Amino acid sequence: MSRFLLGILGGMGPLATVDLMQKIIEETPAHSDQQHAPVVVWNVPQVADRQQALAGTGPSPLPQLLHGVRRLNGAGASHILIACNTAHHWYGELAAASRAPLLHIADATLDSLRPERGERIGLIATQGTLDAGWFQQRIAALGGETLTPLPQEMREWFVPGCYAVKRGDLRGGGELLSRLAQALAARGAARLILACTEVPPAFAAIDSPWRSVSVDPTRALARAAVRHWLAYRDGV
Amino acid sequence: MSRFLLGILGGMGPLATVDLMQKIIEETPAHSDQQHAPVVVWNVPQVADRQQALAGTGPSPLPQLLHGVRRLNGAGASHILIACNTAHHWYGELAAASRAPLLHIADATLDSLRPERGERIGLIATQGTLDAGWFQQRIAALGGETLTPLPQEMREWFVPGCYAVKRGDLRGGGELLSRLAQALAARGAARLILACTEVPPAFAAIDSPWRSVSVDPTRALARAAVRHWLAYRDGV
Numbered sequence: 001m002s003r004f005l006l007g008i009l010g011g012m013g014p015l016a017t018v019d020l021m022q023k024i025i026e027e028t029p030a031h032s033d034q035q036h037a038p039v040v041v042w043n044v045p046q047v048a049d050r051q052q053a054l055a056g057t058g059p060s061p062l063p064q065l066l067h068g069v070r071r072l073n074g075a076g077a078s079h080i081l082i083a084c085n086t087a088h089h090w091y092g093e094l095a096a097a098s099r100a101p102l103l104h105i106a107d108a109t110l111d112s113l114r115p116e117r118g119e120r121i122g123l124i125a126t127q128g129t130l131d132a133g134w135f136q137q138r139i140a141a142l143g144g145e146t147l148t149p150l151p152q153e154m155r156e157w158f159v160p161g162c163y164a165v166k167r168g169d170l171r172g173g174g175e176l177l178s179r180l181a182q183a184l185a186a187r188g189a190a191r192l193i194l195a196c197t198e199v200p201p202a203f204a205a206i207d208s209p210w211r212s213v214s215v216d217p218t219r220a221l222a223r224a225a226v227r228h229w230l231a232y233r234d235g236v
Numbered sequence: 237m238s239r240f241l242l243g244i245l246g247g248m249g250p251l252a253t254v255d256l257m258q259k260i261i262e263e264t265p266a267h268s269d270q271q272h273a274p275v276v277v278w279n280v281p282q283v284a285d286r287q288q289a290l291a292g293t294g295p296s297p298l299p300q301l302l303h304g305v306r307r308l309n310g311a312g313a314s315h316i317l318i319a320c321n322t323a324h325h326w327y328g329e330l331a332a333a334s335r336a337p338l339l340h341i342a343d344a345t346l347d348s349l350r351p352e353r354g355e356r357i358g359l360i361a362t363q364g365t366l367d368a369g370w371f372q373q374r375i376a377a378l379g380g381e382t383l384t385p386l387p388q389e390m391r392e393w394f395v396p397g398c399y400a401v402k403r404g405d406l407r408g409g410g411e412l413l414s415r416l417a418q419a420l421a422a423r424g425a426a427r428l429i430l431a432c433t434e435v436p437p438a439f440a441a442i443d444s445p446w447r448s449v450s451v452d453p454t455r456a457l458a459r460a461a462v463r464h465w466l467a468y469r470d471g472v
Contacts, residue, residue: 005280013269018257021279025250031403033249033281040307041277043257044241045269071276075307167267 004232005038006225007077007100009068011045012084013166016197016218018043020083023222028229037229040075042068050086051159054128062090069098079103079228081221085195086126088134106134108224109193109217115144122147122189124180125196126162127154135195147189153180158196165198170205177202181210191215240468241274242461243313243336245304247281248320249402252433252454254279256319259458264465273465276311278304286322287395290364298326305334315339315464317457321431322362324370342370344460345429345453351380358383358425360416361432362398363390371431383425389416394432401434406441413438417446427451 006024010017021039030036047065052058065087072080077100082088085105095102115121123135123146136146149158161176177199181192192214194200200216202208242260246253257275266272283301288294301323308316313336318324321341331338351357359371359382372382385394397412413435417428428450430436436452438444 011269011272011274014257014261014272014275018254018261021250021254021257025254026404032399033247033283033285033402036247036250036281038247038280038282039250039277040311041275041279042311043277044274045272046274047269049269071311075276075278075311163268166269168262 003078004229005040005076005078006229007072007075007080008039008041008043008083009065009072009080009087009094010041010043010083011047011068012050012087013198014043014045015165015201017041017083019197019201020081020218020222023219024225027219027222027226035233037226040072040077042072044068050084050089051126051128054086054089054126054131061087062093065090065094066097069094073099079225081225083218084197085217086128089128089132103221103224104134105217105221106138108220109135109195109215110138110142111224112220113191113193113215115139115142117143119144119190120147120188121145122181122184122187122192124149124158124177124184124192124194124199126158129195135193147184147187149180149184153183157183161202162196162198165202170202173198174202174206174208178206178208178210181208181214185210185213193217239314240465241276241312241314242465243308243311243316244275244277244279244319245301245308245316245323245330246277246279246319247283247304248286248323249434250279250281251401251437253277253319255433255437256317256454256458259455260461263455263458263462271469273462276308276313278308280304286320286325287362287364290322290325290362290367297323298329301326301330302333305330309335315461317461319454320433321453322364325364325368339457339460340370341453341457342374344456345371345431345451346374346378347460348456349427349429349451351375351378353379355380355426356383356424357381358417358420358423358428360385360394360413360420360428360430360435362394365431371429383420383423385416385420389419393419397438398432398434401438406438409434410438410442410444414442414444414446417444417450421446421449429453
């Protein structure tokens with residue numbers, strides 16, 4: 001049995017995990033089932049709400065996330081991906097509890113998005129991800145500048161758009177999230193990072209015109225995982 | 237942590253597993269992430285080719301399938317689904333090795349498809365699934381009749397269509413498989429069972445007109461799993 005095994009800590013939400021799995025398959029050059037990466041997935045959505053936890057209005061999801069990481073290690077995962085931007089808030093604790101290394105979604109994203117000097121990048125993300133600063137710090141280190149949503153834009157468009165996706169209303173969510181993309185572009189964002197895993201499926205559902213100027217961290221994470229798989233598979 | 241946990245033995249192919257996961261989510265009435273079923277997935281495609289094994293031209297996949305079932309049990313699965321019709325050939329051995337009960341895809345399918353007395357049902361499946369007779373026996377027990385593809389139709393349409401999907405050519409596969417659907421309908425099949433997990437995504441990719449008269453065993457299996465989840469979640 002292969003010693004290479006991608007582990008996915010998912011369930012946040014369950015559809016975002018399916019989206020990551022689909023993108024790993026799409027990004028893999030393969031002529032047969034057997035050439036695709038082996039993946040074990042913990043798609044268990046009984047995790048305390050990340051946005052509420054970081055707002056101080058709900059319990060921490062850390063115990064459930066640690067449980068998932070332990071199960072993935074127990075199943076033999078050699079590399080772990082977290083299929084949720086916001087859950088990267090607990091990256092340090094999870095990495096410390098894991099034998100398998102955890103890839104970071106912001107590292108993977110900045111590998112795909114190389115900002116020009118002075119370029120303004122719009123960041124669509126939960127308040128927790130915005131506050132954490134992972135994307136902003138990496139963009140600044142490369143000479144770019146990050147535009148983030150205003151509090152009112154978060155309240156009226158981001159939060160209801162995100163929860164619409166979670167209850168299966170991808171089109172409704174896509175319309176709300178597109179308004180936020182429009183507002184960031186109007187303030188000068190040349191490109192966008194869709195740094196909440198609910199956003200790319202919502203934009204796909206309405207075939208949003210913002211997709212053409214967006215970087216999808218889920219796809220970037222899939223590409224990073226596939227690079228590891230191909231290095232193992234093809235021995236390079 | 238929940239004692240309910242769906243386990244999916246997947247990887248055959250990896251896209252068919254993603255399709256089953258997506259359908260489990262679609263079939264679940266839910267207003268939040270937390271209301272969706274917890275799922276652990278063994279999406280490891282390094283499994284010997286099932287069609288070749290049953291044709292006597294390749295090694296048995298049983299050792300790899302048993303490994304997957306053991307890993308799912310080790311991760312705490314309470315019910316196991318096999319995301320591949322053909323792999324149900326080893327259902328008995330896998331069920332015997334599993335603490336968690338295994339749902340059978342043909343049982344789930346016949347719950348969705350109630351044949352009329354004398355109704356002709358077309359069966360699109362691998363040679364291994366056709367030879368096993370699971371679907372035919374259940375259809376006959378309910379008074380229906382099964383139409384199966386001719387050897388030439390398997391050679392020219394089914395096998396190349398199925399392997400086209402496995403290498404990512406969903407549209408090409410969908411076109412070939414639609415010709416087989418057409419031939420079965422021309423011989424009197426009123427409805428079709430798409431009893432190979434590669435077929436429903438291929439028909440979806442080309443929005444095949446045959447979808448309207450087809451039963452999708454992947455969706456039927458998803459529904460059976462969701463019934464178990466709702467009984468647990470809602471305590472009914």
